[in-house]
Amino acid sequence: MKIVIIGDGKVGYRLAKQLSEENYDIVMIDSNEGKLRTAIDKLDIFCVAGQATDVEVQKEADVPHSDLVIACTSMDEINMLSCLIARRLGARHSIARVRNPIYYKQIDMMKKDLRLSMVVNPELIVAKEIARVLIFPDASKVETFVRERVELVEFPITEDSALAGMALKDLYDKFQIRILVCAVEHGKNEVVIPDGEYRIQAGDRLHVTASHVDVDEFRRKFGKRKNKIKNVLICGGGRVSYYLATGLTKLGMQVKIIERDRNRCEELCELIPKATIICGDATDHDLLYEEGIREADAFVALTGMDEENIIMALFAKNQNVAKIVAKVNEDRRVEMIEDLGIDSVVSAKTATADMIMSYVRARQNSYGSANVETMYQLVGGKVEALEFIVRSEAEYTNIPLKNLTIKPNNLIACIARENRIILPDGEDCIKVGDSVIVVTMSQKVQDIKDIIVSNGRK
Missing domain, CATH: 3.40.50.720 (NAD(P)-binding Rossmann-like Domain)
Structure with missing residues (x-):
């Protein structure tokens, strides 16, 4: 190609x-x-x-x-x-x-x-990504599949979490929530696609997939924040801020934007009448105190400079703001800010590249049995989550998953069939018309058949 x-x-x-x-x-x-x-x-x-x-x-x-x-x-x-x-x-x-x-x-x-x-539109993509994280504030990242009916949530495990020490196979029996842990980031460099024997540890980052309803139930049972975010303080008045504030005000949140350029402030006042626009320097700590950083439910740093966003995010953390999001485009800086305890980091570069890569994969495999509809890179690109739409009969369709041999480090995480969201077990099978979410540590999966051993019936 x-x-x-x-x-x-x-x-x-x-x-x-x-x-x-x-x-x-x-x-x-x-x-x-x-x-x-x-x-x-x-x-x-x-x-x-x-x-x-x-x-x-x-x-x-x-x-x-x-x-x-x-x-x-x-x-x-x-x-x-x-x-x-x-x-x-x-x-x-x-x-x-x-x-x-x-x-x-x-x-x-x-x-x-x-x-x-x-x-x-990179700014709109990032704004939607931030909005999803603010709706589910305990998550570090939220990606969506099947026209936003299925969510993949990055969920950090703290020392006092009820999940710490539990084997994945016991999750449903104990809590009756239909979720699937499809990847675990353990420590700085270890990433696994776990089986049921994996035991969750404090410090892990779980990548959980489920329907929106079940993800919300998961949040209520295991999240620290029981109340929804109501007050959001945004630093920087660029395009991401415009799209984000427009979406959040429609959800009923109180939004305040701090922007240093007076002309841009006047534009934002006209474009987003429901938001409060403050003309000033968001790196000024006194101004942040004055505009209520200590009372904010969420703080979002969206200036055009990574360094400013990192510094402001750390200041907000020092003020005990519960939810902090920073826009950081440079990959090396993303790793640094995560090490400093800011777990929600967004990048227009990454979001745009993921969307374009989904299209490229779909075009590359336009004559295959399944097309890539959506693709996200997780854990710094070490894991990919791909949504395939099954277009025709194949060697893996209508066969119980227990009779297919899946290659190591690959997982069929979810099947969407008409109005049903299926977290598959061995008795389920893939059918023509299904949307299938695959999580893989390989970077070259372009069709569902790529993760299945040929003649893989047991």
């Missing part, structure tokens, strides 16, 4: 790295020759220097024979125009990163004219 990536920024580089490691044929276009030289030195890709809106540059990158063009520069207009040119030249599919809320509101109309296969 030949893929052309336009833009060697954070998202473009991450995609190029991940796709090249999976043996896709990658070409990158960027006007900055220095950045391209760095990419060539580190990645197994071909690079073309020049403006992506130049037809000759796209021809040099062999766009006319490409299967997919991904435009993820920092400018929406360049992304959309580049995709339009690419499709006119013969590219089979195109994806554009579009961040401006004005463009995004009318993207359905523009999508057809621009012949876009997919549009990605």
Whole structure:
């Protein structure tokens, strides 16, 4: 599969790295020759220097024979125009990163004219991710599958947790909650896809999958916070803050945004009338005291600088704010802030790359028995959770799971069939039309058959 990536920024580089490691044929276009030289030195890709809106540059990158063009520069207009040119030249599919809320509101109309296969809005993706964590505040991260009917929740185990010391096989018998622990992060470097004998330990991070109702029941029984979040203090008034505040106010939460740019504050006052907008420097501790950081149920650091977000998150932790979320794009800094006790960290780069990778996997396997619908990377990319839609009969359909041999470090975590959410046991089977969630430690699973040993009937 030949893929052309336009833009060697954070998202473009991450995609190029991940796709090249999976043996896709990658070409990158960027006007900055220095950045391209760095990419060539580190990645197994071909690079073309020049403006992506130049037809000759796209021809040099062999766009006319490409299967997919991904435009993820920092400018929406360049992304959309580049995709339009690419499709006119013969590219089979195109994806554009579009961040401006004005463009995004009318993207359905523009999508057809621009012949876009997919549009990605990183800020909106991140805002939705933060909102899910605030709705379930005991979780570090919440991902959704099957049109948000199934949730995958990262849940830290504290010293005083009722789950500490319990074997997974005893969970349902004791608490009568239909959940499945599909991955465990134990310590800094150990990650396991556990069986029923695994015994939960304090300090573990459980990745739990279940329906929304059962996840909520799990929260009520084992979470520390019994009350829902009502007051949210957001630092930074960028696009993520706009999308987040708009969503939270609709849920009835009280939202306050601190933004240093006066013109932006005036815009936000008009855009989000139900939110309180404060013009000031969110790194000023006195201002944070004055605006009620000690009374806030949640603190969200969303400025454009990782360092500022980390410092403010640590200050909020020192003020005993119960739920803290920080936007951090640099991978090394994510590891650092988690070590410092801030467990909810979001990244627009990661969220965007995951969404685009889901599309790439789906296109790659468009003729297989199952298509990738959704994909998330967990535990710093060591584990993937993939949602497949089963489109046709295969060697694994209509066979009880107990009669299939699943390869090590893989798990069929959930099956969604019509209106039912099934946490499968050995008697269940996969049928055509099902949505199947697979959790794997392999980075090359593109079909459900990839996790099953051939002729694997016992």
